[in-house]
Amino acid sequence: MSLVELxxxxxxxxxxxxxxxxxxxxxxxxxxxLIGRSGSGKSTLLRTINGLETIDDGTIMVxxxxxxxxxxxxxxxxxxxxxxxxxxxxxxxYTALENVMLSPQVVKKQSKAEARAIAEEMLTKVxxxxxxxxxxxxxxxxxxxRVAIARALAMKPRVLLCxxxxxxxxxxxxxxxxxxxRQLAEEGMTLVMVTHxxxxxxxxxxxxxxxxxxxxxxxxxxxAVFANPKTxxxxxxxxxxxx
Amino acid sequence: xxYQFDFGSILPHWKLLLDGVxxxxxxxxxxxxxxxxxxxxxxxxxxxxxxVISQIVAVYVELxxxxxxxxxxxxxxxxxxxxxxxxxxxQAAALAMVINLGAYSTEIVRAGIQAIPQGxxxxxxxxxxxxxxxxxxxxxxxALKKIWPALSSQVVIVMLGSSVCSxxxxxxLTFAANYIQGMNFRAFEVYFVTTGMYLVMSxxxxxxxxxxxxxxxxxxxxx
Numbered sequence: 001m002s003l004v005e006l007x008x009x010x011x012x013x014x015x016x017x018x019x020x021x022x023x024x025x026x027x028x029x030x031x032x033x034l035i036g037r038s039g040s041g042k043s044t045l046l047r048t049i050n051g052l053e054t055i056d057d058g059t060i061m062v063x064x065x066x067x068x069x070x071x072x073x074x075x076x077x078x079x080x081x082x083x084x085x086x087x088x089x090x091x092x093x094y095t096a097l098e099n100v101m102l103s104p105q106v107v108k109k110q111s112k113a114e115a116r117a118i119a120e121e122m123l124t125k126v127x128x129x130x131x132x133x134x135x136x137x138x139x140x141x142x143x144x145x146r147v148a149i150a151r152a153l154a155m156k157p158r159v160l161l162c163x164x165x166x167x168x169x170x171x172x173x174x175x176x177x178x179x180x181x182r183q184l185a186e187e188g189m190t191l192v193m194v195t196h197x198x199x200x201x202x203x204x205x206x207x208x209x210x211x212x213x214x215x216x217x218x219x220x221x222x223x224a225v226f227a228n229p230k231t232x233x234x235x236x237x238x239x240x241x242x243x
Numbered sequence: 244x245x246y247q248f249d250f251g252s253i254l255p256h257w258k259l260l261l262d263g264v265x266x267x268x269x270x271x272x273x274x275x276x277x278x279x280x281x282x283x284x285x286x287x288x289x290x291x292x293x294x295v296i297s298q299i300v301a302v303y304v305e306l307x308x309x310x311x312x313x314x315x316x317x318x319x320x321x322x323x324x325x326x327x328x329x330x331x332x333x334q335a336a337a338l339a340m341v342i343n344l345g346a347y348s349t350e351i352v353r354a355g356i357q358a359i360p361q362g363x364x365x366x367x368x369x370x371x372x373x374x375x376x377x378x379x380x381x382x383x384x385x386a387l388k389k390i391w392p393a394l395s396s397q398v399v400i401v402m403l404g405s406s407v408c409s410x411x412x413x414x415x416l417t418f419a420a421n422y423i424q425g426m427n428f429r430a431f432e433v434y435f436v437t438t439g440m441y442l443v444m445s446x447x448x449x450x451x452x453x454x455x456x457x458x459x460x461x462x463x464x465x466x
Contacts, residue, residue, distance in 0.1 A: 050368075050369055051368075052365055052368065052369065071373065071374075074368075075371050075373060078368065078369060078370070078371035079371050081369075082369065082370075083366075083369035085362060085365065085366060085369075087362050089360075089362040089363055089365065089366035090366075091363065091366070091367075091380075091381055092385060093384050093385050093388075093460075102370075102380060103367075103370035103371065103372060106372065106376050106380060107370065107371045107372055107376065135462060148366075151370070152369070152370070155370060155371065
């Protein structure tokens with residue numbers, strides 16, 4: 001059984017149908033990139049996986065459990081599914097260390113010492129051992145995003161969702177964040193990312209999912225997808241990137 | 244005939260004024276703490292997903308904000324005994340102030356909560372926090388920080404509004420002033436001094452709120 005199984009996911013915002021029947025299985029250790037044009041539904045799809053978007057129809061299974069829309073189900077789900085956002089979303093009134101410690105303490109009821117040890121470990125892992133007592137507004141965008149990754153990892157999720165994690169960064173700060181994501185992929189973390197960094201997706205992911213008009217249009221290994229697009233839409237998308 | 248000022252005529256009554264200041268301070272303290280507390284609860288309930296709760300709070304807020312404080316006070320002190328609820332002057336005055344400040348601060352705190360970016364909430368949700376945890380750890384402190392100046396002003400307004408409570412013979416500062424004026428007929432001197440005392444109390448209260456705000460929102464670690 002796959003770690004995440006999406007079946008026939010439908011979602012509309014008002015009259016606009018954003019997801020028109022998505023089937024997707026994500027195995028443990030798999031690294032998937034969702035690619036496609038703006039408005040193709042890739043971010044919405046990502047957000048359904050941890051219940052930030054409700055779905056109109058279909059089923060979501062995570063770690064063998066069906067996700068309902070009861071609060072307790074969602075909390076269970078989110079223990080398994082971490083998320084990193086485009087805008088970092090660090091809590092401004094807490095230091096980097098406190099941002100990472102908070103949820104292990106209040107959600108998992110870990111002792112302060114335990115939470116602190118994990119937080120220090122995770123911040124060291126993302127290269128921010130020397131920034132633990134800094135507040136978010138004292139950090140660069142790249143550093144903030146790495147704190148956000150550490151914060152998600154401290155909950156020990158089984159899958160990490162990355163929603164355009166470098167899109168809000170200045171170009172010179174993109175690589176430090178991608179390096180951390182790459183490291184996670186190499187360590188075997190299950191990753192689902194929405195990204196516009198095609199070169200990175202190609203190098204790091206084992207599966208590319210091309211979304212178009214709310215459907216999975218094509219899916220496959222990065223080399224195949226880029227070298228031999230089977231549909232004109234993907235050829236067009238890939239060609240547009242090269243040009 | 245020119246009026247002869249005689250501020251000395253107030254001196255024999257200094258104890259009354261002092262008692263008034265003490266009672267006003269007590270009313271303001273109870274009103275501020277419980278009123279702001281009620282406001283935070285109200286703002287929380289206002290954002291409830293259960294429509295009935297949110298609507299009840301909305302009705303409370305509009306009812307209080309669109310009626311005079313004096314009438315609210317009279318209703319509590321003279322009206323409620325009809326239902327068997329008999330309150331002392333102090334209790335009625337304090338309750339009226341709490342209810343009044345509660346309504347205004349509900350709206351002020353709600354504005355602060357609405358100013359919290361949705362991304363903050365989503366990040367907390369993605370970390371598996373429940374609604375209470377999100378409110379307590381993520382929302383309330385930044386929200387209060389944003390609206391602290393407005394909230395402080397409202398607390399001062401309510402403290403000054405306590406002068407209305409002289410109308411039900413709560414023996415606060417204005418009551419004391421009226422009483423003294425009734426004995427010595429020195430209206431100018433009495434109200435001049437009383438004005439000064441309110442002014443000082445306002446300034447002191449503002450400073451206390453500012454210091455408390457700094458304490459509440461200060462950064463405890465420095466890089």
